[in-house]
Amino acid sequence: MQTIKISNGVKPKLLLHSCCAPCSIYVIEKLAQQFKITVFFYDPNVHPRKEYILRRDEMKNYAKKIGLDFEEGDYQTKDWFDKAQGLESEPEKGRRCEMCFDLRLSKTAVKARVEEYDAFATVLSISPHKDYQQISVIGNKLAHQFGINFLDRDWKKKNGFKIATKMSKEQNFYRQDYCGCIYSKKQQKVI
Numbered sequence: 001m002q003t004i005k006i007s008n009g010v011k012p013k014l015l016l017h018s019c020c021a022p023c024s025i026y027v028i029e030k031l032a033q034q035f036k037i038t039v040f041f042y043d044p045n046v047h048p049r050k051e052y053i054l055r056r057d058e059m060k061n062y063a064k065k066i067g068l069d070f071e072e073g074d075y076q077t078k079d080w081f082d083k084a085q086g087l088e089s090e091p092e093k094g095r096r097c098e099m100c101f102d103l104r105l106s107k108t109a110v111k112a113r114v115e116e117y118d119a120f121a122t123v124l125s126i127s128p129h130k131d132y133q134q135i136s137v138i139g140n141k142l143a144h145q146f147g148i149n150f151l152d153r154d155w156k157k158k159n160g161f162k163i164a165t166k167m168s169k170e171q172n173f174y175r176q177d178y179c180g181c182i183y184s185k186k187q188q189k190v191i
């Protein structure tokens with residue numbers, strides 16, 4: 001990935017994929033000095049719809065509060081379920097999660113390319129229940145495929161997850177107790 005720098009006082013444009021406010025708050029704080037961030041909420045993996053709306057609205061309201069642009073992707077659950085067929089019993093960090101990252105990051109990468117962002121990124125790696133290597137490989141593959149920079153970071157490093165948890169408690173964010181899909185709900189892990 002090429003170095004992305006502030007040029008003539010203008011911050012580079014970053015399309016930041018977000019899954020929820022608790023996972024995003026720390027990442028946004030880390031990147032806001034360097035980038036002009038647009039938060040992209042594209043998460044057709046989150047079920048049921050009521051839960052999706054809770055997470056979306058919490059993120060949307062926080063983006064508004066701190067003055068960031070917010071965009072929502074299509075809630076195409078059929079596409080997600082079609083791709084999850086045969087992967088229902090996979091554990092977290094398995095092949096279903098790989099598919100899920102690929103779907104969400106593909107949409108983010110294409111949007112970033114078409115709308116002429118300087119880079120795309122995701123907050124997903126902040127969760128200790130997600131495999132950073134899976135996210136990194138997929139993000140870099142898409143960057144190469146679509147000709148757009150991917151900001152490749154393991155956000156859970158340097159106590160990232162712990163700090164994010166503290167920050168979200170201070171904001172009194174709604175916090176879910178499962179990753180997002182109905183299969184992870186059965187496992188009921190706190191992300």
Ligand code: SF4
Pocket residue numbers: 045046092093096097098100101179180181183184
């Ligand atoms: S556990 Fe999370 S990342 Fe994995 S498939 Fe389900 S929603 Fe996607």
